Amino acid sequence: MSFINILGHDFQKEFLLKSIEKGRVANSYLFYGQEGIGKRLIALEFAKLLNCKRKNDRLEETPGGVCECSSCLKIDSSNHPDVTLVKCEDSSEIKVKQIREQIEDLIYLKPYEGKYKVSIVNDAEAMNTNAQNAFLKTLEEPPGEAVIILISSKPQQLLKTIISRCQRLEFFRLSDQVIEDCIKQKGELSQDRYAIAVKLSQGSLAKAILLDEELISERKRIIEKISELKKDSAVELLEFVDSIASQKSSKEHDHLKIFFEILFMWLKDILYLKSNISDENLVHKDFYEISKKLSERWSAEHILELRSFLEEAWVSLFHRNVNKQYVLENLIIKFAQA
Ligand SMILES: [Zn+2]
Incomplete structure (x- = not known):
């Protein structure tokens, strides 16, 4: 996968690429919009670009193209010491213990091998109240090399004080054309099913893939x-x-x-x-x-x-x-x- 291989979201991808090019990467982002449209994928690709060992070449060649440097490969296999993905474990909540262990304890350390410490919180609204409060403290004084990305399909469940500290980037449902192209590419459905599959997907690529x-x-x-x-x-x-x-x-x-x-x-x-x-x-x-x-x-x-x-x-x-x-x-x- 790479930035340019992710379908749709052209404005959002361009915005993130430009922020790297111009050296204006924010400390914290909120990626929000309906479920299953690619927010997490884009966050991971952004983390790859931030820490890519061939970053300068890549920004000139094909911005966001595929890269196989050691850093990008490690992020692909969830093995990069400076990139953490926080998500619900065994329950429907993200608990304060996870925020402490997976973000607070790590984010103040210098990046181990990359340029940035990237923490991605998937389904950020699943943080319970204690977790959100603990998280707020980190957001108030993030170290310079930290990039925190909150991903949420229900941002209204986040503390207003959390939202206001993030650079917000809204993601929209994918167009019917993009969904149809993806369904065709997958080639598992007969042609007379395309129209109904597009309708059922409701702009979500994740659903289109399941159908x-x-x-x-x-x-x-x-x-x-x-x-x-x-x-x-x-x-x-x-x-x-x-x-x-x-x-x-x-x-x-x-x-x-x-x-x-x-x-x-x-x-x-x-x-x-x-x-x-x-x-x-x-x-x-x-x-x-x-x-x-x-x-x-x-x-x-x-x-x-x-x-x-x-x-x-x-x-x-x-x-x-x-x-x-x-x-x-x-x-x-x-x-x-x-
Ligand atoms: Zn790379």
Whole structure:
């Protein structure tokens, strides 16, 4: 990977390159914007450029091109003594202990072999209150060679005092064209799936990469099954829940998230149809008939209520680690009663 190989975000890449060229690298940055669009990749590539042993040549040749100097290779393999990536470990929080050990204890030491000490905090909003307060102290007096990069899709959960001390750089969802190019490049989907995959990705490359034929067929199964849940017996219902909850692949967690996103977008489609907004906005265009029927059967209040059940289930599963089987059963029952 290299700066120029990362799709999209031209303005942000240019901005960071220029800051190195002009010797105006900030001590702390906040990269924010929706999840899965490449903020962490760009932070790592920026760390590589900052410490690259061939930096001057590279800025003249192809700015941000691929480099295989020892420093860049070490960062690629997460082995560079001056570059740290802090992230959630075994829980949904970044704790104060991590901030102390992975940032405070290291950042005041001279760079070991690079020019800068780079600390990247992924999902920075996951720092709990103590961690954020500890972090604030480091931000107030960072040493000259320190570059701290906070990455967040929910910057509103960060202390205002943290945000105000950072050079802020917003990242936007990728254009449909960029996503489509990526899907084509990957070559795993048949051509008639491109349009729906682009819609499902919602501007996120991470999601576009996850989408395969299996997930797209899964979507069909989910929508068809849920739209006729009412006719099912309790046993069939629970079998259906089992089939979602027991996918044992390594991507299981992400698949479950996509299951939820499919439902979120689908409810939005139904609401669009209810409000007679142009069909152009529909994500699941190929399920027009089913969605239209439900939009006639359900009231707007009811659709919004289902949406809030979905949101609650999302929080229980992904932020509170409530038993998966239990959450999904409850959710499916709500849809069955709709
Ligand atoms: Zn290099």
